[in-house]
Amino acid sequence: MKKFSIISFFYLLFTAQLFAQAPPIKWGKIPDADLKMTVYEEDTTADAVILADFGTITFELNDLGAFYNFTQHKRIKILKQSAFDMGNVEIPYYAATKLTKVRGLKAQVFSPSGKKQVIGKKEIYDEEIRENVRVKKFACPKVEVGSIIEYKYQVFSPDLVGLQDWYFQGENPVRWSELRFQMPEWFDYLTFFQGKEDMSIREEKYESRIIRGFPVNTKLARYVMENAPSLRKEAYITTMDDYRARIKFQLKSIQVGNNIREPYLSSWPKFAETIIDHDYIGDQFNKRRNFKKLEAAAANVVAKLESPAEKVSALYEFIARNVEWNGRFTLFADDQIDRAFANRSANSSELNFMLLALLKSQGIEAYPLLLSTREHGQMITAYPIIDQFNHTMILAVVDGKEVFLDVGSMMRPMGYPRVSSLNQEAWLADKKIAQWVKISIPATSKTFFGHFNMDESGSLEGDIKCSHVGYEGMVERSEIIGSTKTEEELWQDRLADIASEVSVESVEFVNKTTPIKPLKSHIKCNLADFGQTNGDFIYISPFLLSDYQENPMKQEKRLFPVDFAYPWKDNYILNLTIPAGYAVEEMPEPVNLVLPNKGGKFTYMVSQNGDKVQVVSKISLKQLVFSPEEYLIIKKFFDLILEKQSEQLILKKKT
Numbered sequence: 001m002k003k004f005s006i007i008s009f010f011y012l013l014f015t016a017q018l019f020a021q022a023p024p025i026k027w028g029k030i031p032d033a034d035l036k037m038t039v040y041e042e043d044t045t046a047d048a049v050i051l052a053d054f055g056t057i058t059f060e061l062n063d064l065g066a067f068y069n070f071t072q073h074k075r076i077k078i079l080k081q082s083a084f085d086m087g088n089v090e091i092p093y094y095a096a097t098k099l100t101k102v103r104g105l106k107a108q109v110f111s112p113s114g115k116k117q118v119i120g121k122k123e124i125y126d127e128e129i130r131e132n133v134r135v136k137k138f139a140c141p142k143v144e145v146g147s148i149i150e151y152k153y154q155v156f157s158p159d160l161v162g163l164q165d166w167y168f169q170g171e172n173p174v175r176w177s178e179l180r181f182q183m184p185e186w187f188d189y190l191t192f193f194q195g196k197e198d199m200s201i202r203e204e205k206y207e208s209r210i211i212r213g214f215p216v217n218t219k220l221a222r223y224v225m226e227n228a229p230s231l232r233k234e235a236y237i238t239t240m241d242d243y244r245a246r247i248k249f250q251l252k253s254i255q256v257g258n259n260i261r262e263p264y265l266s267s268w269p270k271f272a273e274t275i276i277d278h279d280y281i282g283d284q285f286n287k288r289r290n291f292k293k294l295e296a297a298a299a300n301v302v303a304k305l306e307s308p309a310e311k312v313s314a315l316y317e318f319i320a321r322n323v324e325w326n327g328r329f330t331l332f333a334d335d336q337i338d339r340a341f342a343n344r345s346a347n348s349s350e351l352n353f354m355l356l357a358l359l360k361s362q363g364i365e366a367y368p369l370l371l372s373t374r375e376h377g378q379m380i381t382a383y384p385i386i387d388q389f390n391h392t393m394i395l396a397v398v399d400g401k402e403v404f405l406d407v408g409s410m411m412r413p414m415g416y417p418r419v420s421s422l423n424q425e426a427w428l429a430d431k432k433i434a435q436w437v438k439i440s441i442p443a444t445s446k447t448f449f450g451h452f453n454m455d456e457s458g459s460l461e462g463d464i465k466c467s468h469v470g471y472e473g474m475v476e477r478s479e480i481i482g483s484t485k486t487e488e489e490l491w492q493d494r495l496a497d498i499a500s501e502v503s504v505e506s507v508e509f510v511n512k513t514t515p516i517k518p519l520k521s522h523i524k525c526n527l528a529d530f531g532q533t534n535g536d537f538i539y540i541s542p543f544l545l546s547d548y549q550e551n552p553m554k555q556e557k558r559l560f561p562v563d564f565a566y567p568w569k570d571n572y573i574l575n576l577t578i579p580a581g582y583a584v585e586e587m588p589e590p591v592n593l594v595l596p597n598k599g600g601k602f603t604y605m606v607s608q609n610g611d612k613v614q615v616v617s618k619i620s621l622k623q624l625v626f627s628p629e630e631y632l633i634i635k636k637f638f639d640l641i642l643e644k645q646s647e648q649l650i651l652k653k654k655t
Contacts (some may be wrong), residue, residue, distance in 0.1 A: 025073060028150070030148055034077060037077055038079065039079065040077070040173060043230065047078075050077075051077050052073070052178075053174060054072070055071060057179070057183075076172075078146065078149070079145065091137075092133060093135070099156075106119075110148040165247065168225040170231070173229055178222070180220075181220075183218065184216050185218065193246075197228055204220070204221045228245060231244050231559070235554075238563055251265065269434060281368070285337075291357040294341045298358050301314050311362050311364065315362070319358075320409065322341070323354065348391045348408065351407040353392070371390075371421060371425070372391070373390055373391050376423075381436055411473075413516045415442060416474070419566070422566055424438065443470070443566075443620075445469045445472060446568075449465045450463075451575045454540075456538075458529050459529055460499075460530045480512065491525070495544070499530045501528035502525065505525060506523070542576070542648075548638065550642070561626060567621055571617070571619075575612065577613075578611050584613060586649070586650040591604040596630075603618045604616070
């Protein structure tokens with residue numbers, strides 16, 4: 001990436017106080033009320049509370065270049081034993097160069113009586129968790145209910161592109177969170193505010209100063225959030241960081257003294273050029289010197305294939321079979337993709353760079369798609385900010401149709417990106433047609449078809465046929481292939497909870513190692529005492545297998561969206577021959593529920609024809625994101641599914 005230039009003889013250290021206000025906390029000065037606190041009144045259920053979290057950002061120029069200083073002083077009150085793990089502190093920081101330093105790290109623990117224990121330097125260690133990202137770690141000793149943990153540190157870094165984000169909220173309530181910064185006009189940053197909570201204090205002002213003969217207008221800012229509520233992770237969500245109140249900074253341009261202002265944040269077209277011409281992005285799949293050995297190794301794979309569709313499928317499978325994902329998401333190649341191929345191990349983008357290089361060499365229209373994974377967070381589509389992207393996948397045009405490709409697992413069929421990639425949108429990086437595109441994928445589905453005969457004891461004899469497509473197929477294949485148990489034992493375990501005795505006679509699979517096709521299963525089995533007898537009655541819960549043991553939407557209300565990764569269908573059909581001499585006494589009422597805007601559907605019906613009873617349940621979900629205002633709709637949708645699947649079919653012996 002292009003770096004801005006700075007005249008090195010300028011030296012500037014901003015040391016003036018941000019505002020007249022004293023810091024909200026002083027090191028080691030713990031109020032008696034905090035030591036004696038047993039319950040946080042604003043949230044009496046809290047396991048812990050952040051008493052204060054105070055940060056500052058200042059800037060410095062010296063002979064080595066431009067730097068920023070980020071300081072944090074944090075104080076935590078432990079209220080319950082379940083929060084003891086907060087004594088294991090990790091401070092991650094970005095360290096692309098040796099100039100980045102973590103300085104002045106101090107930590108101490110106070111008992112409820114006020115006795116202090118200092119964490120020594122030998123108890124603090126540093127480790128690299130991934131390339132250029134390190135973490136300072138220490139464990140606080142003798143943490144108990146009522147303890148107060150306090151630590152502070154400074155990060156001194158030349159990485160001005162993306163300053164430290166400041167979070168006002170977390171998994172625990174925060175009594176006081178404050179960020180102050182001094183920003184000279186030489187550094188122009190975009191500031192993004194996120195979250196639903198209002199700032200208690202928001203002060204901004206400018207001061208003009210003469211520094212080394214230059215008038216410098218400096219922005220002084222102070223942001224405070226008081227009594228910020230906790231936000232805990234819930235089911236069906238991307239990352240909680242998308243919803244916690246925070247401030248994010250992004251460098252837009254820089255100017256020192258009378259020099260010309262140099263832009264850092266370019267336009268989308270210029271950003272596309274940067275990406276395509278980048279040594280560790282575009283050059284990897286556009287310049288043959290980076291993939292000559294890969295191309296030679298794949299030559300036989302496509303030698304006898306003619307159609308583009310066959311070639312795409314064969315090359316996708318070739319990479320998936322021969323190279324393993326190393327577990328790292330990153331936008332950049334770590335080295336030439338030829339070397340990654342030789343090592344049979346690659347990061348997330350390298351895998352797709354390999355496939356993209358091979359597709360282009362075969363004349364197949366294909367483009368890189370930059371995105372942020374679901375765990376990495378939402379993207380800001382208004383600005384070309386490179387740090388928001390942490391993965392690359394592919395958009396290929398095959399026989400006039402767009403196909404999304406994302407190599408990473410032999411269990412996942414072509415056309416189904418990894419679930420982490422399903423973050424609604426991706427940016428197509430191309431010099432001529434750069435644009436945002438919606439990520440669309442085929443629906444995943446699961447079908448269960450059971451055919452059983454029941455005797456007077458309530459036991460079943462028959463077979464089950466299943467079909468798993470897309471992501472459902474990936475999950476099922478992974479369980480089958482990755483298990484140490486036999487296929488019969490796997491199904492024995494699955495059926496064990498619904499009958500007193502299970503006998504699995506045989507299990508057959510079709511397309512077990514062909515992800516592009518539906519995985520089909522055929523199971524012959526006997527289920528003793530599936531129906532519960534009581535005098536002349538047999539009570540039957542007609543769902544042999546169900547994914548819905550409880551409603552994943554447990555809260556009465558929700559503050560943030562429900563976000564399903566992909567659309568799905570779930571079909572269940574049971575054909576049951578009831579015992580001779582019995583009749584249906586009672587059966588569940590039918591249901592036909594359609595969500596607003598046809599976002600989903602649930603149909604359920606039990607029907608009888610002579611001694612044959614059929615149970616049909618069909619569930620489909622098309623709408624992926626439900627706003628907090630729509631939360632009760634999707635909650636009641638699952639409530640109804642659970643209710644109907646728990647209802648019984650009652651048989652009575654004829655007199």
